[in-house]
Amino acid sequence: MPRKYAGPVTAAAVTLSATLVMAGCSGSSDDSDTPKGGHASKGSAAPAVGSQQINPQPASRVKQGGTFKTGIQQWITQWNFYQVDGTQGDGQSIVSQVEPSLFTYDAQGVSQLDKDFLVSAEVTSTSPQVVTYTLNPKAKWSDGKQLSWQDFATQWKALNGKDDRYRVADTSGYDRISAVTRGTDDQQVKVTFGTPYADWKRLFRPLLPAPAIATPDLFNKGWLEKIPITGNSWKVGSYDKTAQTITTVPDPAWWGVKPKLDSIIYRALDASAYTDAYLNKEIDYAPAIQPEDYKRLVKDPGTDIRSGARWDEVHITFNGARGPLKDLAVRQAVDLAIDRKGILASFSKDLPFPVQPLGNHFFMPNQEGYRDNSGKWGRYDLAGAKKLLDAAGWKDNGAGKPRTKDGKQLVLQYVISAGSSSSATDQAQLVQAQLAAAGVTVKIQTVPTDDYFTKYVNTGAFDLVSFRNVDAVFHTLLYSTFQTPSATQVYGNFGRVATPEIQQLLDKAAATTDQSASDALYNQADAEIWEQVHSIELYQRPQILAVRKGLANFGASGLADTDYNTMGWTTG
Template sequence: MRKLNRIGGVAAIAAALALTACGGGGASGPQTAKAEASGGDLSKLISINEKPAADLQQGGKVTLPLGNIGPDFNGFSNNGNSADNTALHRPIDQAGTWGCWDIAFDGKVTPNKDFCESVKNEVKDGKQTITIEVNPKATYNDGTPIDVKAFKNTWNILKSPDAGYDIVSSGNYGFIESVEAGSSDKEVIVKTRQPVYPLDSLFTGLIHPAVNSPQIFNEGFNGNLHPEWMAGPFKIDQYDAAAKTVSLVPNDKWWGQKPVLQNVVFRQLETSAQIAAFKNGEIDAMNANTISLYKQLDGTKDSEIRRGQRLFAGGLNLNAQRITDVNVRKAIFAAVDREAIRKVRFNGLNWEEPSSGSMMLLPFSDYYQDNYPVKETGADAAKKILTDAGYKANANGIMEKDGKPATFKISNFGDDPTTVAVAQTLQKQLQAGGMDVGIDQRASADFGKVVGSREFDLSISGYTVGADATEAVKQYYDSKTNQNKLGDAELDKKIADLTSIEDNAARNKAAMDVEKEHMAKYYSMGVVFNGPQISFVRTGLANYGPSLFRSTSQVPDWTTIGWVKK
């Protein structure tokens, strides 16, 4: 991957190296930093040049790069579920990306009063009633009220993957029994078959009532942003599909706080093009997660560096529909030397972090536990796994079984030298483990299509990380909703049961135990690194930068981003 770095309540897929970053430094490289341990001061992982709106110039323009813009702009669908798509939608569609909830830097959740003025919860006789008072002013750009119809439509689309909608995950929507109007259409009464927690797992994003068929949902957003179905402080002024740019201006129909900026432009740029654009003053920020990027940007006139923690987990994203033998997937996990890859990845950045063993939580979380499923690692350990499964080395030294070699490709995205070096390092480690491994090099712009459509064997990518594991456990490990279709009835029941645990610590412990069991059975996703955020930012840009759980796009509040008065 939502406020918890999610789109509509799910973790957004992210390229492992190309998308987000954090900063520090002198001429010799960024300052030494390391991820905060559990219970540490999370404020050290935030750097946004925070300023009140009164201290900023009214008006002005900000131009920001994205790895890809489109082609599928439906953030609730598998093809549109990317961190870039989230970043694009944040300023123009808060209805679809924030919905009922506002999330602070530390992950604490409160109602987003631009949409939901209050959310009340009552449990009686084992069933739950949630009453939502919708802001009377809340309205889509086309004039459609945001009311019970939007909530009911969101539920109908997201409650099951069997209805023909290409959703990422049904989350807790499957436990909803009804969504009806209360005293008016602006009072929404949600009843569930069993209690569900956390409450913010529901209606984090809302889907316009006009999106009312699988055809519209699955195909209607290809090349079409549908701004009429949005609601946010900005609106689309122009979308140039050929130039891959989207220009925004303040939305005169927005009822909430008015934005400071007069114009926002997003441009699709490969990493190498971003470097030139930033140095020439054409864009106002870019991420520099690798030493090659850092060195090229260091010393750029009128710029500064902002450092924080990247909300990312991944590196090993396996497509089990292509790498079908679980023993090969297990051998991949064993062959990987995660520390060696991190040395390549963070070379020169002076960033330290422990090996992470969870896709769902970062090591500084109080709920975190290490679930990495392989303890014996290295080339010999990988070969032993394959040998025990009936594989033997062929004439070329490749392990094969029944005439079928263990062969696949690593899909790598973007043209940064460090990303290529990481892919090559991983390739060599897997080859040493007896596997025939190639590299499928792709442009950054191909990321959403390739990963969303599952057109890869192994991708160096992962997902955004939230402060609570409840939604992620269903997205990643429920057999009916995870993209690999891996799991079993016993794990599915545990996932269904844990959503009713009200206590945050107990519920997250149950989720982490499911992850541990699933990883040890199926070997589909693994964490090689989390990483820092290193952002080069134009001097004077306020309220922008690493924001932890407040934002995936490094803009914690689109109404307050702007330029400091000179």
Template structure:
């Protein structure tokens, strides 16, 4: 999971971010007279990587590629693995399958001649036939011993292995050598539909063979690899990971002689590009505005509009020359941003209120606010479990319904929330006393955090909700179950500004302490019940890359206000956003993102599983931070994971998605934009979309050569 401010959660399935494979077969309409409709559709945007045939790519050169961090571990199966861990693994380790441009799994012929289910009764058996030339960098053949060591390490049966995930491996009964050294026979104790997700990446038995080597041996180095590149060094002092050509690689040789993954903060990347320090970097929209007028933007439309480009050019003359050698390559990440509704307690524990929130939203308008200025397709996401183009995708949002103000208001009325109801005045506590509870919660649940609330703008326009910290209140604690967030009134600069609203705008003097009568025309139409206003705490990150989230949050607040729901926006540091607020349940509303796994029956289950009480009395939510789940959804996931028939598997996944929509715990909004600044002569690299990068094809054009729009490195 991540929010748009570049906060990326640690994989558990990094957030299953490393498992992007999909099951199922695309049915192509029009090939037969009775072909069924393809519900999965096509990707909204394909990879934008300046594709070029290999004979146009120069031999040699170093690619300097900006990343978020130097990884703490090179073992993708550990809890502190991150996106850079995954990037290194893709370049230096075997994967049995990789994704194509449609987000579908494709056998990697460099490692695997074939893999198929050869038996279903009495046990499921998968037979892998490995490529004959596939060897580790120490000369040993890749074989059954490596598969078996990885299974034992990840099976969950030995607690000495500090693993972050074992899904799928825990279903394996045994692994054996087949008819020869190139065959691996995997027998499952229980049927497992997502078997293609396993052994990608595959580590050598040297890493997986013992708990010590698993826990510590692969954190700082990988002595044995088997990819087009090998690990040269992990340099924490200079914030860099260096990869070099693998001399034992048997496939198409890598064009680049070296890839340097350089840790560069998001807000420092434009300067690093202009200074000639990096060649490739994911960027945010503000950086794209700097590059577009100087260098160019590829894709369906210029980025941004002509007036904005001219304004950016006028304000940034200093680095325009340095940026002229770069262009912006645009796609959509295999990640979607959602509005999460915390259903643990408070108003959103009522499904009617959650559904009302959802029906108040114009998801098309929210997608357009983020994607339309970038020239990217502004189509709302219709599934929690897949994205358009992936096999499991189907727009199931109809199970909840689209924007409908009247229906939203009817749901709220049915739940007992009425307009213009009396609001009890809450007296300010004496020093050392706890105050009355936060809005929408029982008074016993929390304390007064000095929040001030903005109602409707009396000019008739959308207003923004805000808050500020009462400088006299030093008694609140973070460990309260609800209403316990610190009133971190953070602005984009990350500093606290006591007495200042986090977003500018709205009617002057519109602030009013909780419980006071609203000024005429301000909040007269807001909802209340039992003397308490319906006001939801909306938690957002404050980092420099989170402007898109703040824009979306402002629009959501305006949409909710029109049906009588107030919001209180709280901005917190990126570092505390997930740990102290999302994971701990200290929010009513929040925006964050999930990757779309190609194995939703396995990877999405922890995100939507019904929370259950743990042995210590706490609530075990796994990755379901909305705390909304049902037994029916859990059952459908379990059925799908054990169903080997592809059509039935997809049907069960889509049914589960419909039930998730109906429960209204999370509302998918839009697929996240992927903007990459790339040197104009760098090819087969950029914004990859669903596609797994083909590292051996990346490189710099030969002098005089030009990339071809029809070329492809899917191959």
């Protein structure tokens, strides 16, 4: 499952996903890589940064009206984008559709001012750093109140980490703000930072309404099963838990350009059901990345196959807070016993372009600043794994038998979602077989889809778990993933693996405004993260989608955001 980021997938935390978050669309497009309805030949290069295939069309070519139907991974329970249980990617995508995002991302992942919400936003002082936002006076919440500086101030107080009663997924960035004050009027906001912060554009994205998050109780419980107040061109029309559908509709009070579509219907589906639902015309797009799905979808005459280069990584998280994996030597041994190339070969055997092992937790291979820092921890070394386990006191009891220490067997629990894709299931089984060769028994536990994050990943009820972090165009969006947990907050570090050195490097990187110097610090932190075996990066997941022909301004958007106002059905 993907986990989304509060930046492009969440502004507060990274977005999580076990399957696929709804792809974004907007900005420019390059539809030259792959023929519509066809596919690139094996051996062609993966899509480059900035590439996307969204069937870009001007407004005159898009019908007014119609419905877009899509799948989501699960029923959404917690709708607060910033709450620890609100980081599921589909929920965050829907919240971003109905709440102000202030900035949008283009195909290059560059922030662009959204004039529907902001007249301007700029650094007006550097010592201390002050960012001044001037809000569009037309921008209003669904309760009729104007967006104001008080919304910024309330969000900062909820997210800055000073009150642990707010169950926050990520405090980074907000914890560097020293004050949020009123400017020349209620629609001007001055945000003062106690220490410099390079990625200030990822904050307050989305902006949430002050009355809905003003107390810990409202923040934690006021968004359960509903979004209490909205503030964008779309609003939620209905929640149907029986049918497992959520419908969004244009808000008639919207002050900007009217959306083209009449409605978007989101329906909870298991990953295995997407292809049949698409071919039966129950939904209008489906992931085409699984070989068995791609082979069926590419033959459908009413389908375009669209590909792009999204920030999207697949990894395995280790739980360093319980059981054998509390020992760094055991984590390192398990790391060496996992053959990443074997996992990639299984996953990518029928894809139209090659997939390489990912060597970095912060950068994708097609991003500037990428460096493979995996070193020895990215290489398969069964002999080295056995040597580490021997030294750690885990006795080798022979082939096919688990190692033992102090009367206990070396057994790890690998938790997967019941709604997982076939590649996720295959991956778990491959890891199980690979670790057995080192004397480590892996028990695969399949849990209900709706419980996967809230009851297992978020709570640390696992030894090994795999999900996706997506859309972390700003590296600070990953801060909470590697942040040192406190007594009451785990943030996004579900495996609880952290060191003072990693924390210091991330803190310094976040305050460094020089891009090359910042990149160097993130790469230093990354090397330490590999050595500590916080998680094993596997690969950048290609963005390959089957999309209904005639659907414009939507598809494989790469680094860009979804533009829900321009997407729709073509007139001819």
